[in-house]
Amino acid sequence: MMLRSVAIGTALVALFLAGCVDPAADTATPVPVKAVASDKAAVCVGELTHSVTDGPEDFGAGVVTERTTSFSFDVYATTRRVEDCATGKTAYVGLRLSEDNHDFEPKFDAAVAALDPSLVGVDRLTAIVATARRVGADVTEDQSDKQSCACKVYYPRLKGDKKRYDPEQGL
Secondary structure (H helix, E strand, C coil), rough: CCHHHHHHHHHHHHHHHHCCCCCCCCCCCCCCCEECHHHHHHCCCCEEEECCCCCEEEEEEEEEEEEEECCCCCCCEEEEEEEEEECCCEEEEEEEEEEHHHHHHHHHHHHHHHCCCCCCCCHHHHHCCCCCHHHCCEEEEECCEEECCHHHHHHHHHCCCCEEEHHHHCC
16 A cells, blocks of 8 residues: 555656646646546545445546446446536546446546547546447436535636535545
């Protein structure tokens, strides 16, 4: 865990020095589409009886993602929640379902990493949704009027008119 934290911290410092991340601004600016984790995101980790939500990651340009793994006796599924923090538009991307032996996650991650880095906000989310569908993942879209934990961590100034994140209401 320590090695991972050091690697993440080193990656964020490298992005900061390269001008890709401005911790004081936290505004939507074009950056390569690659999920980046933060130690601050640990507050968003959740665990229920049959599911675990990992800490959120920053997809850049106002878009965040969280991975939830659900499991029972015969089913193991992974869903990635991808959200545009400015608008609250959200996509739930079903990436792995062991019952059918599907695993779209590596294809999805590779396709998202190849997206145009100049896409920001809802345009980036739209491109990510199209990518997920292209690799065969199930996608459900939604609209939220509440700030998520992930957006509170990475883009608190993009809350807009949405209700402020309340830790008592869940992730």
